[in-house]
Amino acid sequence: MKNKFLLFFAFTCFLFCNTNHFFAQKKYVVVIDAGHGGKDPGNTGNGYKEKSIVLKVALAIGNLLNNKKDVKVIYTRHTDVFIDLWKRGDIANHAKADLFVSIHCDSHTSNAYGAGTFVLGLRGNKKNLEIAKRENASILLEDNFEKRYKGFDPNSAESVIGLSLLQEENLDKSLVLASLIQTNFAFKLKRNDRKVKQDNFQVLRETIMPSVLVELGFLTNKREGRYLNSKKGQQEMAKAVADAIYKYINNLKLNTVADQNSAKPVNQNAIVYKVQLASSKTKLATKSYNFKGLKNVERVAVDSYFKYYFGNSGVYKEVQKSLKKAKAKGYKTAFIVAFKNGEKISLKEALKTK
Ligand SMILES: [Zn+2]
Structure with a gap:
């Protein structure tokens, strides 16, 4: 009886602790x-x-x-x-x-x-x-x-x-x-x-x-x-x-909360262009102060690296503007990358699709 109680107690604690962690x-x-x-x-x-x-x-x-x-x-x-x-x-x-x-x-x-x-x-x-x-x-x-x-x-x-x-x-x-x-x-x-x-x-x-x-x-x-x-x-x-x-x-x-709600729905079939700012082993918070003032930076884990993207758009001209902005802020080696169905494709291929 005592053992059962202990077990129950341990289980409750386990649940509670995990929930706490989760939230x-x-x-x-x-x-x-x-x-x-x-x-x-x-x-x-x-x-x-x-x-x-x-x-x-x-x-x-x-x-x-x-x-x-x-x-x-x-x-x-x-x-x-x-x-x-x-x-x-x-x-x-x-x-x-x-x-x-x-x-x-x-x-x-x-x-x-x-x-x-x-x-x-x-x-x-x-x-x-x-x-x-x-x-x-x-x-x-x-x-x-x-x-x-x-x-x-x-x-x-x-x-x-x-x-x-x-x-x-x-x-x-x-x-x-x-x-x-x-x-x-x-x-x-x-x-x-x-x-x-x-x-x-x-x-x-x-x-x-x-x-x-x-x-x-x-x-x-x-x-x-x-x-x-x-x-x-x-x-x-x-x-x-x-x-x-x-x-x-x-x-x-x-x-x-407002930022999350206003996030644009992503059309998975469309081509999406982004500016790759950096690739690093360091996991940075995507706050503007970590990115020379650039807002809405996206972090994606690829293998053991984190890639940092900026300026998500389906329009190539728009992402060219974002690239200009990134370079002006000091990301001299930033470049444009393209995705189709969420998979990275070559820029050449992406531009041909249009
Ligand atoms: Zn003083």
């Missing part, structure tokens, strides 16, 4: 970056320490998101340590993160107050440049910074290098997240809305996924400094950011 959800990886740390205190308006406040808020954001079963949180730091700006981006890139959120507090000689969110841009207005310069100044504390940032002088307004195509691709998504965060600050918490802005923040240049930098408020403003240094203020601000991030993730999920 395993995609985990969205969110990197939360507390600005500054260690020898870099950030701004110290009214005697408050930016590095300590942003760490507490960052950890609180992470705690809230870790409660969601489809989110995985990674911190760039969870203690009071100095981390190079490039390293922060590196952590996110290696984790193949879906999102990078950097948390800061602002300072000013005036009584300015309010919360703002930044996305990467070449040049904002003069006011934003001052903020970017302050936040980028951490670089000067890094060993070897001249080598690392190749001619980037954080104190110079002219030190601006062009954005990569990938960063431009990510801009739309970054803007969506930034406006969700600002909406929560302004309407849920009634903070003074300093809006979504663009500027050349070094920490945002280092990442290859949608990224934002949040300025929670001004420590130099007496009232706001006190609020941001309080547990209540930190919890409220953290919840506003975490809720916005989760809303953004839910939007992503909806988009995925």
Whole structure:
């Protein structure tokens, strides 16, 4: 009797575990970056320490998101340590993160107050440049910074290098997240809305996924400094950011579903042309950030290789356009391949069929 029960139990567990595995959800990886740390205190308006406040808020954001079963949180730091700006981006890139959120507090000689969110841009207005310069100044504390940032002088307004195509691709998504965060600050918490802005923040240049930098408020403003240094203020601000991030993730999920629904039915008898971008032993996620910004890349396993195709079309002229696009993005060796009934045929044969 006992044995039977054990067997039944084992079998149930087996079923349960397998079902669970089968329905395993995609985990969205969110990197939360507390600005500054260690020898870099950030701004110290009214005697408050930016590095300590942003760490507490960052950890609180992470705690809230870790409660969601489809989110995985990674911190760039969870203690009071100095981390190079490039390293922060590196952590996110290696984790193949879906999102990078950097948390800061602002300072000013005036009584300015309010919360703002930044996305990467070449040049904002003069006011934003001052903020970017302050936040980028951490670089000067890094060993070897001249080598690392190749001619980037954080104190110079002219030190601006062009954005990569990938960063431009990510801009739309970054803007969506930034406006969700600002909406929560302004309407849920009634903070003074300093809006979504663009500027050349070094920490945002280092990442290859949608990224934002949040300025929670001004420590130099007496009232706001006190609020941001309080547990209540930190919890409220953290919840506003975490809720916005989760809303953004839910939007992503909806988009995925829409993409699947709009997939074109494939006529198996027709000739289909595609651009072969690459053939590799490495299994890459077919996300645009892995393919220099190209969208709708298809991955097909052939023997022990993965082939990556782009620009599926039954019209040769269309796929020629796709080839041009791929080459322009740097896939110099890309070429057109043809399929009939799902089988690869020679391009010559395919063109003769028409
Ligand atoms: Zn800062």
